[in-house]
Amino acid sequence: MDTWIAFTLLAAFMQAIRTAGQKQLSTHLSSIATAGVRYIFALPFAWLYLFWALEHYQVQLPRLNSTFLQYAMIASFAQLIGTACLVVAFQYRNFAVATSLAKTEAIQVAIIGALLFAAPLSGFGWLSVILGVVGVILVSKVKFSVRDIFMNPGAGYGLASGLGLAITTLLIRESNLVLNTHPMVAAAVTLVFLITAQSLLSIAYLLLKDSKQLGYMLVNWRLALFVGITSLLGSIGWFTAVSYQTAAYVKALGQVEFFITLILTYRLFKESISVKEIVGMMLIVVSVVVLLLLA
Numbered sequence: 001m002d003t004w005i006a007f008t009l010l011a012a013f014m015q016a017i018r019t020a021g022q023k024q025l026s027t028h029l030s031s032i033a034t035a036g037v038r039y040i041f042a043l044p045f046a047w048l049y050l051f052w053a054l055e056h057y058q059v060q061l062p063r064l065n066s067t068f069l070q071y072a073m074i075a076s077f078a079q080l081i082g083t084a085c086l087v088v089a090f091q092y093r094n095f096a097v098a099t100s101l102a103k104t105e106a107i108q109v110a111i112i113g114a115l116l117f118a119a120p121l122s123g124f125g126w127l128s129v130i131l132g133v134v135g136v137i138l139v140s141k142v143k144f145s146v147r148d149i150f151m152n153p154g155a156g157y158g159l160a161s162g163l164g165l166a167i168t169t170l171l172i173r174e175s176n177l178v179l180n181t182h183p184m185v186a187a188a189v190t191l192v193f194l195i196t197a198q199s200l201l202s203i204a205y206l207l208l209k210d211s212k213q214l215g216y217m218l219v220n221w222r223l224a225l226f227v228g229i230t231s232l233l234g235s236i237g238w239f240t241a242v243s244y245q246t247a248a249y250v251k252a253l254g255q256v257e258f259f260i261t262l263i264l265t266y267r268l269f270k271e272s273i274s275v276k277e278i279v280g281m282m283l284i285v286v287s288v289v290v291l292l293l294l295a
Helices: 003-025 030-041 044-055 068-087 094-102 105-116 123-139 145-151 154-176 183-209 212-219 222-246 247-254 256-269 277-291
Strands: none
Touching: 003 030, 003 222, 003 247, 003 256, 030 183, 030 222, 044 183, 044 212, 044 222, 044 247, 068 154, 094 247, 105 123, 105 154, 105 247, 123 247, 123 277, 145 212, 154 183, 154 222, 154 247, 183 212, 183 222, 247 256, 247 277, 256 277
């Protein structure tokens, strides 16, 4: 199995498990605090992972050149903006429409990557991405029309969220590449930089806006730690995969996350699976087969 495939599957599986943990944690914390847990409780383990990677691959810590800092800082803000847009989208009616449109991240990665980062896809690559996005929207249990997309303000925030996360993914790959070191080490350095920045920003925001949430995190430290560690493992998967492969292909394969999430939801929360969701899962599987065998 190719390295990028293994790490993408790790990322998808861990992100699905993290989502299940966040679903439980969100009953105790605010949306912003629940998102912040992903970074704050992952931070010490991210640094340990970086030290291990440097020792294991016997390389020096690469110099954080100006190009890396530019890409990494923009990626940090793009991720924050993407997350913030999704939170704002929740304030509107039919927010399911917004969250479904946020899941167009994969196709936005493909389009922006082809236009701005010289990363075009093959015909079968585009087919895989499109089938996967349609499958994900079907799996997401939402019904909406074209009118809903244009009349629901939350839809705009949903698309903006997908755009922010797409830019983040593309810039993570560029950050890794400009470090010019072992791909695993490059991914670890970029990961630590972003998680550190996100942790500091999350703590600062909560101290200013809702400091009680920090106490609630400590009260629920076991679940918060679970979310932080699974989030870190998922991020290791994403960051490393894009060191080895074009971001669009990584995100196309990564859409199996929604397949895994649906199965976990069924098993853990005893929610039923509809015919539409089964069709969506089949489309995701077909998209993966097309990507791995034909693209």
